[in-house]
Amino acid sequence: MSTPGERLDAVRRIELAALPTPLEAAPRLAAHLGLAQLLVKRDDRTGLAFGGNKARKLEYVFAEILERQCDVVVTVGGAQSNHAAMTAAAARKLGLDAKLVLGGPNFADLAGNALLDVLLGAEIRYMVDDDDNDAMAAEMDRWVLELRQDGRRPYALPIGGSTGAGALGYVRAVRELAVQLGPRAVGPVQVVTAVGSCGTLAGLLLGARLFLPGARVIGISVSRPPDAIARRTVEIAAESARLLGLDCVLSEADVECYGDTFESYGVVTASGKEAILASARLEGLLLDPTYTGKAMAGLLDLSRRGAIDRSVPTVFLHTGGLPILFASGKAFQDAAALTRIPPRSR
Numbered sequence: 001m002s003t004p005g006e007r008l009d010a011v012r013r014i015e016l017a018a019l020p021t022p023l024e025a026a027p028r029l030a031a032h033l034g035l036a037q038l039l040v041k042r043d044d045r046t047g048l049a050f051g052g053n054k055a056r057k058l059e060y061v062f063a064e065i066l067e068r069q070c071d072v073v074v075t076v077g078g079a080q081s082n083h084a085a086m087t088a089a090a091a092r093k094l095g096l097d098a099k100l101v102l103g104g105p106n107f108a109d110l111a112g113n114a115l116l117d118v119l120l121g122a123e124i125r126y127m128v129d130d131d132d133n134d135a136m137a138a139e140m141d142r143w144v145l146e147l148r149q150d151g152r153r154p155y156a157l158p159i160g161g162s163t164g165a166g167a168l169g170y171v172r173a174v175r176e177l178a179v180q181l182g183p184r185a186v187g188p189v190q191v192v193t194a195v196g197s198c199g200t201l202a203g204l205l206l207g208a209r210l211f212l213p214g215a216r217v218i219g220i221s222v223s224r225p226p227d228a229i230a231r232r233t234v235e236i237a238a239e240s241a242r243l244l245g246l247d248c249v250l251s252e253a254d255v256e257c258y259g260d261t262f263e264s265y266g267v268v269t270a271s272g273k274e275a276i277l278a279s280a281r282l283e284g285l286l287l288d289p290t291y292t293g294k295a296m297a298g299l300l301d302l303s304r305r306g307a308i309d310r311s312v313p314t315v316f317l318h319t320g321g322l323p324i325l326f327a328s329g330k331a332f333q334d335a336a337a338l339t340r341i342p343p344r345s346r
């Protein structure tokens, strides 16, 4: 009978991410949050179009893409999708083409991830002011058919790369984290992450079952109601477990997810902005307004409400998203300590 680690190592994967990512202490931010110990798992430093959680998922997804001998990857996301830009970067790194169906507002501003998509030469179909996931998925399916008719070998990658295979990247990340925690891995820890398409959370939960049993994994939703998160997370985790040849032991009751700002996806919220400024100014740690800033705001809220154990080591998973910062300058103008010195007074 093979161990969970051996089963994980037996699944096809290609190296795309710079691993292991650092685990860094953030003592001033910990004090601000009222936590005894805060550690930041720096998955913003995985590489691939400036880094982020998608790199770990794409290691498994692209192994499948190469095995099927596909020559073009089609995927979907919002206009500032980190997943889309990182998929395009991975495709280019492996000599493949990328086609992106993007939706929602703000594509006119060629900034942040939208600029990266263009630089990477991804062909884009932009669904003006529409970021309905089903409509974008239908457009992806149409494109895939067209590509087949043209004699191409397309691979359709669902939103966020959140497939059973993709989530294995986060099963693996928990194993990596357990090694980094050393003796602390045997006691209780809390792991906090932003949640969008649920693959990261699914992988973390399954990974915790296998490699870090004392972990309480907490998701902060940025785009879906918590009950929808629980349903989708369990589905993905079951598929990941199947790939490992294990019976999935997760139920919806095991999925702990919060987030009262999920209706403002892509919007810079006041609490997210406060968390971004606190992290930057206390630790030099940069967060983004769509995912990690909201996750940090969620952690602050849980701590203030006493909903987490402040004495237990807390790991904040920095899932990346930093290119979005460079499309968000307007929201931070009032934070600038800026004195304009007119030429004649110099």
Ligand SMILES: Cc1ncc(COP(=O)(O)O)c(C=O)c1O
Pocket: 052, 053, 081, 082, 083, 160, 162, 194, 195, 196, 197, 198, 199, 200, 201, 291, 292, 319, 320, 321, 322
């Ligand atoms: C920066 C960032 N953080 C967190 C997430 C959420 O991850 P997941 O889609 O796996 O839930 C995403 C992707 O949507 C992301 O781009």
